[in-house]
Amino acid sequence: MRNGVWKWRLVDDISQIPAAQWDEVMQPDTPFNCHSFLLALEQSGCVSADTGWLPMHLALYQHDELVALLPLYRKFHSYGEYVFDWAWVDAYEKYQLAYYPKLVTAVPFTPATGARLGIKVGIDQNTVLSLVEQVLQNELAEHSSWHGLFLTASEFAAWQQAHQRVAPLAAAESSTHQARLLSREGCQYHWHNRDYQTFDDFLAELTSSKRKNIRKERRQVAAWDYRWRSGNEISTAVWQRFFLCYRMTYLKRSGHGGYLNQAFFQSLSERMSDSVKLLLVCADGDADEEAVACALYFHTATGDTLYGRYWGCLAEYDGLHFETCYYRGIDYCIEHQLSCFNAGAQGEHKVLRGFEPVKTYSLHLIAEPAFEQAISEFCLTEIQQNQRYMQQLLDALPYKQMS
Structure with a gap:
């Protein structure tokens, strides 16, 4: 050639x-x-x-x-x-x-x-x-x-x-x-926004039993403080906390500490600050670096899709994974009028929560x-x-x- x-x-x-x-x-x-x-x-x-x-x-x-x-x-x-x-x-x-x-x-x-x-x-x-x-x-x-x-x-x-x-x-x-x-x-399983104005608009499209189940799951974890942080708002200490959550969750599920290191995550604040969205789960009054769970998302200013990639927690809390990795992402898409939420690979349980096969x-x-x-x-x-x-x-x- x-x-x-x-x-x-x-x-x-x-x-x-x-x-x-x-x-x-x-x-x-x-x-x-x-x-x-x-x-x-x-x-x-x-x-x-x-x-x-x-x-x-x-x-x-x-x-x-x-x-x-x-x-x-x-x-x-x-x-x-x-x-x-x-x-x-x-x-x-x-x-x-x-x-x-x-x-x-x-x-x-x-x-x-x-x-x-x-x-x-x-x-x-x-x-x-x-x-x-x-x-x-x-x-x-x-x-x-x-x-x-x-x-x-x-x-x-x-x-x-x-x-x-x-x-x-x-x-x-x-x-x-x-x-x-x-x-x-x-x-895979993606959530699609059908011009919903509120989370309740989305729930109204579901069958009664599924709607009640989601409301019950959200009530279980409503007392936590959920905080969105963009890339330039995430300090080194917060990235350390996120990485600890990420590694602990990987170790519990797969026996190894994950494919990615703290240097990678921290560099995202410098290279992709506008695209990085970190969701922190904290007890009321605690600092960001004391979060008990974290989920990392990506959303570009010109894109119409929210990507949920990495999640971690320091202890098991019933319903917290669903709230942090699914429902808060749906909330974000509705608030920002994004058309699609790609919450990562695998997970048939997403289907019962409104994610459709793609x-x-x-x-x-x-x-x-x-x-x-x-x-x-x-x-x-x-x-x-x-x-x-x-x-x-x-x-x-x-x-x-x-x-």
Whole structure:
């Protein structure tokens, strides 16, 4: 591909690309694919060769002008991705083949749908998609696979269409195996704002039993003092308290202290102060740094989605998780007239509290032909199962008009 028009390089440190250039090309549609967030992950050491996430971002140039970017990581494990491929790892090990290293395009530790391929305005999307896939196909000589995770529906479709156009030609021109682009689907649970003016407006849309249950849950924890703090209002002491809550909760649930460190969280105040929203739960009269629970949210000034990411508490209080991570987020969306609340991955219990199933998408290139067909069949079966599962969730929604 390196010719007089098109060139590419793999960048092992996002700071090598100026923030303004990255954001101009990436056109971030979430807080998580902007330069500041990804830089914070790298400079804090959360993303590095030592943690099994080696940055090698793909930068594409036309006449020496940066026109496209694909966040890319060389992975030596499958942790922190949330599109699970452990069964594939087991299959490779059974036949004594190496599954790692692999390539992953995703936001590390962040299962939020967003644009994965940034293309500068005015550059032909189909051309870029074809060139980027060519680079990825070439990289499969040294990696077992490539995984593009949590793509938007439109980007997912564009990748598929581009692959269908160029794959036959690439296969005819190449003497090596050209991997097929395999699709996977998953499910998350998002809350949607239907022009509610108050939380009671939202409750009025629910069946009587679910409405009563939510009111009961909120009464249980009404005595706590809930405080929103923006990034520039969060002191070092408060970040220390948040990190303590985060680590303790991770240790209780998973046996390790979490993927992220205090340096990462604290850098968000400096790099993304306008987007960071920290909810503190305190006893009346206590200082912020004495919070018993915390939840970290993200909301950009131009975005219409609230993202709930990380939660932690120092002790177990009935109903406090639901209040802090769900109901207060819904309150925030109603107050700020945001259309969507993405409260993180997993959690079927969200459905009974008004969160609706939303399909997620990922794409995969498998280098080994012998496994490609088996994995393709696995993905097709999984898609069918996911469709049935999502229908069951839709049937269980607590809204009166859907019951």
